Amino acid sequence: MTPIALPRFAxxxxxxxxxxxxxxxxxxxxxxxGFEPLGVYRLMIQExxxxxxxxxxxxxxxxxxxxxxxxxxxxxRAGIFNVGAEGCFYLGGIVAAVIGFxxxxxxxxxxxxxxxxxxxxxxxxWLVGPGLLRARLGVDEVVTTLMLNFxxxxxxxxxxxxxxxxxxxxxxATPMIAPNGELPRLLPPTTLHLGFVISLAVxxxxxxxxxxxVGGLRSRLVGLNPRFxxxxxxxxxxxxxxxxxxxxxxxxxxxxxxxLGLVHRFVSGFSPGxxxxxxxxxxxxxxxxxxxxxxAILFGALSSAGANIQLFSDVPxxxxxxxxxxxxxxxxxxxxxxWNRRRNAP
Amino acid sequence: xxxxxLHAALIMTTPILLAAIGxxxxxIGxxxxxxxxxxxxxxxxxxxxxxxxxxxxTLAMFAALAVGAVVGLAMSLVITRLSANEVIVGLxxxxxxxxxxxxxLKSIYGVSGTYNxxxxxxxxxxDIPVLDSVPVLGAIVSGQDAxxxxxxxxxxxxxxxxxxxxxxxxxxxTGAAETTVRAVGLAPLxxxxxxxxxxxxxxxxAGAHLSIGVVGLFNEGxxxxxxxxxxxxxxxxxxxxxxxxxxxxxxxSFDAAQIRLQGHGVPAELVQTLPYVIVIIVLTGLxxxxxxxERARTL
Numbered sequence: 274m275t276p277i278a279l280p281r282f283a284x285x286x287x288x289x290x291x292x293x294x295x296x297x298x299x300x301x302x303x304x305x306x307g308f309e310p311l312g313v314y315r316l317m318i319q320e321x322x323x324x325x326x327x328x329x330x331x332x333x334x335x336x337x338x339x340x341x342x343x344x345x346x347x348x349x350r351a352g353i354f355n356v357g358a359e360g361c362f363y364l365g366g367i368v369a370a371v372i373g374f375x376x377x378x379x380x381x382x383x384x385x386x387x388x389x390x391x392x393x394x395x396x397x398x399w400l401v402g403p404g405l406l407r408a409r410l411g412v413d414e415v416v417t418t419l420m421l422n423f424x425x426x427x428x429x430x431x432x433x434x435x436x437x438x439x440x441x442x443x444x445x446a447t448p449m450i451a452p453n454g455e456l457p458r459l460l461p462p463t464t465l466h467l468g469f470v471i472s473l474a475v476x477x478x479x480x481x482x483x484x485x486x487v488g489g490l491r492s493r494l495v496g497l498n499p500r501f502x503x504x505x506x507x508x509x510x511x512x513x514x515x516x517x518x519x520x521x522x523x524x525x526x527x528x529x530x531x532x533l534g535l536v537h538r539f540v541s542g543f544s545p546g547x548x549x550x551x552x553x554x555x556x557x558x559x560x561x562x563x564x565x566x567x568x569a570i571l572f573g574a575l576s577s578a579g580a581n582i583q584l585f586s587d588v589p590x591x592x593x594x595x596x597x598x599x600x601x602x603x604x605x606x607x608x609x610x611x612w613n614r615r616r617n618a619p
Numbered sequence: 620x621x622x623x624x625l626h627a628a629l630i631m632t633t634p635i636l637l638a639a640i641g642x643x644x645x646x647i648g649x650x651x652x653x654x655x656x657x658x659x660x661x662x663x664x665x666x667x668x669x670x671x672x673x674x675x676x677t678l679a680m681f682a683a684l685a686v687g688a689v690v691g692l693a694m695s696l697v698i699t700r701l702s703a704n705e706v707i708v709g710l711x712x713x714x715x716x717x718x719x720x721x722x723x724l725k726s727i728y729g730v731s732g733t734y735n736x737x738x739x740x741x742x743x744x745x746d747i748p749v750l751d752s753v754p755v756l757g758a759i760v761s762g763q764d765a766x767x768x769x770x771x772x773x774x775x776x777x778x779x780x781x782x783x784x785x786x787x788x789x790x791x792x793t794g795a796a797e798t799t800v801r802a803v804g805l806a807p808l809x810x811x812x813x814x815x816x817x818x819x820x821x822x823x824x825a826g827a828h829l830s831i832g833v834v835g836l837f838n839e840g841x842x843x844x845x846x847x848x849x850x851x852x853x854x855x856x857x858x859x860x861x862x863x864x865x866x867x868x869x870x871x872s873f874d875a876a877q878i879r880l881q882g883h884g885v886p887a888e889l890v891q892t893l894p895y896v897i898v899i900i901v902l903t904g905l906x907x908x909x910x911x912x913e914r915a916r917t918l
Contacts, residue, residue, distance in 0.1 A: 302719065306726040354706060402899070410906030415706050416854060417902060419653075420895035423844060431888035549710055556707065591722035598715020602708050606701035 288557055288564065291603035292571070298599045299592055313588050320581040321574035329463035330581075333535065335573025337362070337544070339472040340527030341551025342569050343479055346560040348520040350483065352496035353513055357403065357418030358524035359548025360425030361396035365528030367429045368395045370539035371437065373450025373532065381453045388454060389471075389529045396525015397518040399425065404517030408510040414517070422548065430541045437539075445541035456534035468534035473566065475523070480562025492516055524548065550597055556604035572597065622758035624875060629759060629767060630833060632871025634659065634825035634842075636770040638849035639867045640777055641818030643856060647781065648814030649794035649807075653709025654694045656846025657716035658687040658819045660839075662826025664720055664734070667837040671736040679740065680766070680827050687823020688816045690716065695815030699808040713846070721839050735836040742766065742832040766828040773821075774864040781860070790814060822846065848874075851898040857905075870894040 300310035321331045341358045348355035372388040379387070399421065406412035433445045440448075456467040483489040492512055494502040499509040527547065532539055550572055557571075558564025579593035638655045645652045662683035670679035694712050698705050724730050742764040751761035781787035792800045793810045800807040825845070830837050848870050856863025870893075877890035 302722065306722065308726075356706065356710065406903060406906060410903070410910055412902050412906040415651075416850070417899055419847070420851065420898055423847065423895045424892045427888040427892045431886045434888065435886060546714065549714060552707065552710065587726075589722045589725040591718040591725070594718025595715050595722060598711045598713070598718060601711030601714065602697060602703070605703040605707045605711075606697050607703065608701070 287608075288559065290608050291557060291600050291606075294603045294608070295596050295599035299596045302595055303588070303592065308586075308588055313582065313586070313592070316582050316586065317575070317578040320585075321578040325460070326463055327577070327581075329460050329465040330577040331570065331574045332469050333463070333465045333573070334577040335569045336466070336469045336472050336534065337527050337531045337547045338550055338554055338569040338572050339469075339476050339565065340523050340530070341547045342554030342558065342565045343476050343551075343562075344520045344523040344527065344548075345551045345555035346558060346562075346565055347479060347483075347492075347523065348516055349555050350496050350560040351492040351512060351516040352499065353407065353516050353520070354415045355400065355403070355418050355517060355520045356415060356552060357400055357421050357521065357548070358527070358551050359544060359546065360418075360422035361399050361521045361524030362528035362531070362544050362548050363425045363429045364395045364399055365392035365525030366532040366536075366543045367432060367437075367447070367528075367539040368392045368525070369454075369529035369532040370447045370450055370536075373454035374448045374538070377451030377453060379453060384451070384454045385456065385533060388533060389526060392529025392532075393522040393526040396528065397522035399525070400517045400521030401514075404514040404521075407517065408513040429539065429543070433539060433541050447539045449538045450533065454533055455537060456530065464535060466534035468530035471530060472527070475526070476562050476565050476569075479565075483560075483562065524551075546594075546597075549601075553597055553601040553604060557600060622755060624879065625755065626758045626762065627875035627878070628868070628872040629763060630871075631874035632868050633764075633767045633770050633832070634828050634845050635849050635852055635871050635874075636774070636864055636867035637766065637825040637828065638818075638822045638846055639852035639856070639863050640770070640773050640860060641821030642849050643853040643858075643860060643863050644777060644781075644790065645814045645818035646853060647794045647858060648790045648811045649797065650695065650698060650811055650815055651705055651709070651850075652691075652694075652815065652818050653706055653850065654690070654712035654716075654846075655818065655822045655849050656842055656844065657694075657712040658690045658822035659826040659829070659842045659846050660716055660720055661690050662687045662823030663830035663841050664724075664826075664837050665823075666827035666831045667734060667736065667739055670740045670831050671738055674738065674740050676740040676742045676831055679831055680742065680824065683823040683827035684820045685823070687826065688820040691815045691817075691819020691822070692812065694819070695812040698815075699811055717839070724837075724839070732839045733836060734838075739831060739835045741835055742828070764828070764832045766824055766832055769824070771864070774860045777860040781858075822849075825849075848894045851894045854898050855901055869897075 296314065303310040303313055320327055322328055341362060344358040345355065369388040369392040372391055373384070376384055400418065403414045403417040403421065406417055407414045430445065433447055437447045438445065459465045459467060459469070491507050494507060495509045495512045502509055536543070554565055554568040554572060557568040575593045575596060579590040582588050583590040638659060642652045642655055665686040666679040666683040669682040670676055690712065694708060697703050697708050721732065724734055728734055744762045744764055747761040751757040781791065789800065789805060789810055793807045797807045826842065829841050834841070852866035852870055853863050855866030873890055873893045877887045880887065880890060
């Protein structure tokens with residue numbers, strides 16, 4: 274007989290272990306480079322959560338990650354390996370930025386709504402191809418979505434270097450969006466903006482949908498066992514396609530919010546890999562909504578603290594990237610043997 | 620003009636071809652390697668460091684090979700022994716290694732992004748007497764470095780080893796029928812690890828070609844996604860090393876063309892997307908023909 278509390282505890286350990294191992298690996302890297310890891314981590318916690326200003330910066334940094342994490346989670350849950358959120362993020366960003374500067378006379382509500390809706394649409398449409406290929410022809414979506422990332426990044430980079438380049442601007446960027454298109458700030462003078470609330474709300478909606486809606490159950494069944502779900506009358510193909518489009522739309526929305534809320538235009542190199550960090554977040558979260566929120570805030574804390582510790586100490590900000598990569602690796606590794614060999618035995 | 624282009628196309632093909640042959644062997648052994656980019660980056664950096672420290676480009680080449688192999692082994696062990704998903708681990712290695720390389724550049728050498736030490740010993744270019752004055756052919760075969768020769772020698776060699784030798788058979792069996800391999804008393808996971816080590820070593824050499832064969836310094840963007848273009852090349856090649864080499868040559872030519880076309884109003888960014896577009900088209904075509912094959916069988 275297994276006590277009921279034990280699996281829950283194991284779940285928490287499951288989620289925390291990759292993070293802890295990544296921190297240990299990061300500590301080893303810091304030690305090798307001659308830094309004092311505990312001091313660095315303490316400074317990072319302080320810079321991430323030490324006061325209102327720091328918390329606001331952390332939540333601002335978590336905003337795009339909430340949605341890229343969700344984009345990955347919703348796909349993984351249905352058994353779809355979509356690694357294309359990064360490309361959708363770029364497309365959503367450029368679409369929202371273009372609408373943001375092209376329609377300066379529209380009232381704010383209308384402008385923001387249309388810009389974000391179009392950004393989601395762009396992201397969703399971008400993944401129709403891989404969705405159809407997977408659903409109809411069984412083509413592996415990992416390669417197609419990965420390749421589409423590079424295409425989206427190059428395409429948007431071409432657009433901002435040529436057709437959409439702001440006049441008189443030396444770097445590759447669109448013009449600034451109209452003030453009407455900017456998402457309102459929540460806590461001036463910090464950069465925390467309405468996008469955080471929107472993103473949080475979308476993740477919570479996903480939480481409710483995945484737990485209580487028929488569609489949520491169906492997508493989970495298809496993800497767990499497509500043959501079984503076909504046997505009970507749930508055709509996996511349409512769900513694969515719909516999930517891929519939804520995942521793309523969420524990625525596009527993330528980019529749109531990032532453009533309207535923080536950057537206020539589209540620049541080349543718009544995302545430092547938010548789509549890939551989203552994959553790590555979804556894995557840590559085991560695709561749950563609450564997990565996505567916690568993991569996104571953790572990663573937001575890492576990147577906002579990383580930027581600050583580079584200013585205040587000479588620890589390079591890249592320690593954050595090392596930790597992110599390590600979390601991805603440990604999150605999928607079967608670490609069961611570390612605390613209980615038998616738990617994962619058949 | 621055409622001579623210069625052909626020469627450049629071959630130079631740009633080499634890193635893609637090396638990594639793609641490695642990735643192909645790895646995939647035949649049952650592991651899709653999304654970490655080639657990280658092994659290439661590590662190889663490129665180590666080659667510059669060793670080349671500067673020792674003044675020997677040969678030692679630098681072997682060091683790049685070794686570091687690529689070590690990164691490959693680490694990645695492979697996580698995937699085969701901790702039953703981790705190869706896609707995520709590959710991307711994780713790409714992210715973490717890019718971070719680690721930049722971190723080390725800053726904390727050890729105090730430079731941001733570019734490491735350009737004095738006295739990098741470059742890979743020697745092998746000029747071939749007589750042939751080098753023949754137009755076209757001279758540009759192709761003369762003045763290339765040893766890694767280019769190695770890359771092109773590997774394509775037919777790999778094809779031969781895969782099809783005609785015991786090791787090739789074992790590798791193919793590991794990818795196609797793991798349980799059978801285990802049943803005859805071999806260790807499929809170790810064979811798979813060996814194929815990843817091979818892929819890592821070749822990707823490390825690809826990095827060395829970029830840093831001490833082409834530019835003579837290290838830059839954090841030196842690999843420029845070529846690990847993923849190599850992925851495109853071995854998906855293009857399916858199971859054939861020769862088709863993979865053809866894909867690498869095609870994508871290497873795009874790379875060389877894109878640099879040349881920049882001044883002529885052709886947007887380089889759009890040329891850069893071609894390998895990725897072609898792979899999606901190829902995969903679509905394969906999907907359609909597989910589906911047709913299935914239908915034909917069921918009728």
